[in-house]
Amino acid sequence: MTSDTYTVGDPHRPYVEGCARRQLVFSRCTACREAQLCGYRTCRSCGSRALRDEVSGGRGHIASFTVVHKAASPRFKPIVPFTLALVELDEGFRAMMQLVGSLEPAIGDRVAIDFVADEADGVLPYAERMEETS
């Protein structure tokens, strides 16, 4: 087996290691230019395996959100209620993360991504609404 058909270990590793460096790493298809999360084995748009890791500029907008009132497990109990968001990054891929600083945003709000250390899951991205300048 050649090295480009056999992957050792977790395909999400570039994203996880990127978070430790406070970078949001995603996957860019070099054939059709579409962007997606790390970990898919093929481009979900064109099926190519010519995928390359890229670092996101960390800006996007809120595609949807929800205020969660129930803890998934005991470790989430201290933060309930909290806001979960699906963020559409400017590069054209979608990621889930918590929104901090405001409980009820609006769909379309611009957000900036930053990172925080989490005792259970290492370093995780989170989103914060960007203040409008005018």
Next chain:
Amino acid sequence: MLSAVITGIGDTPVGKLPGSTAASLNTDAAIAAMADAGLKPADIDGFLCAYSVTHPHLMMASVLSEQLGLQPKVCSAIHAGGASAGILVMQAAALVAAGICRHVLIATGDNRLTGMSRDSTINAIAGVGHPVFEQPFGLIVPAAYALVAQRYMHEYGTTPEDLAHVAVAHRNHAARHPGAQMRVPITVADVIESRPIATPLRLLDCCLISDGGAALVVSARDAAGDTRQPAIDILGMGQHHTHEHIVSAASLTEFGCKQSSTQAFGQAGLTPADIDVACIYDSFTITLVIQLESMGFFEKGESGPAAAGGALDLGGRLPCNTHGGLLSYAHSGASGGMFHIVETVRQLRGQAQGRQVEGAEIGFVHNDGGILSAHCSLILGRQ
């Protein structure tokens, strides 16, 4: 016309059943289905089942076959979340149409309510969230559906009151079913004021957690003479699968139900207007709203106002989930979708006492699993 027919149905009581186990619920329902069909274990040459959250097992179908005294040619489990029941029927229909089996027994069952604490059930089900891109952020299944709901409401104007009318319609149906788990009447205000789970979804927008099991026999058309009930035709069927995790869904408002129903209607040569009674997956109020509008039963944004006007009631344009659905009848895992199929068969046989849709001839069933990930549509008809 397909050469597969439904010749037997069976179900257990639902709700809180202390002492029940996944195996006991599966086998109780299976025995009832065989008795309904008038078949013995020796007549069953195919056995299919789904999964259990309280009794995960590598060889669940063999475990249950052993308990039932079956020695079938085909014996396996299908794991497809809430879509399992419909997919099991489609698989069984393919087996009898291919001439591999004559009578396929399908069983589902789980004791989600008494077999684990509510929090454990929610945690176990939250385990289906993506381990890297969803679980670390505290996703629970209702939150995944809430993300869809929020976007759908933003794009199509659906309101919390619209969703509440759907919940009320289901409770009204459950009030006519003596076995339903939740029968106390509710109002729109009750739904809107119920405890928030993940906005915009509140407690009464969410399905129940129940114990229960349901089973079916699918037979080859020319083997239906071995059985004793009026056979129900499988007129059309379809599936479509687009993702598992909501973070991977191509769209937050369009899902595979569109394609699965198009396949089923195409095979049957029918349209939504031909449907007399429907049982469509209602894991959350928003699930039903999106599917009704995607599959062509109502225009976008219209199913809520239609529900408010009685469209989903017995005398309405589309009597829907006449047993009360997952919202008010019961939801015990893969059986949730099977309760929908059993109810549709009862309606088409004229056996839905106290809640019969008069003259029901064509029924539509839709199951979905995951987070609007896996979809299966069936069109059934009275012969």
